[in-house]
Amino acid sequence: MMIDWGRIRELRSEIGADGFDEVVSLFLDEADQAIARLSIGRGAAALAADLHFLKGAALNLGFTKLSVLCQEGERRAGLGTTDIDLDAVRSVYVECRAAFEAGASQAFAA
Secondary structure, eight states: OOOOHHHHHHHHHHHHHHHHHHHHHHHHHHHHHHHHHOOGGGOHHHHHHHHHHHHHHHHHHTOHHHHHHHHHHHHHHHTTOOOOOHHHHHHHHHHHHHHHHHHHHHHTOO
């Protein structure tokens, strides 16, 4: 599953439409920055930290496919390896973001 629309609707219900819009905007800005930082040249610890952030934010916002990929990458980086497919992480983030942006209006229709 790429997007957990149930989680997204739940979060929006919990914090309201305005708060949800702010959370989404903040998440996407911070995720863009974390995605841009992803580099094996920064070392395993930095990779683990960025992937941990992305995993948590993705889980909170229902980006299921991204959270699973980040969890695996974080686990590997935590073991000290930088042998992580960062192109796949970037690609899945772009896919999830596009799916979210395309489906959000339908997810919240009455």
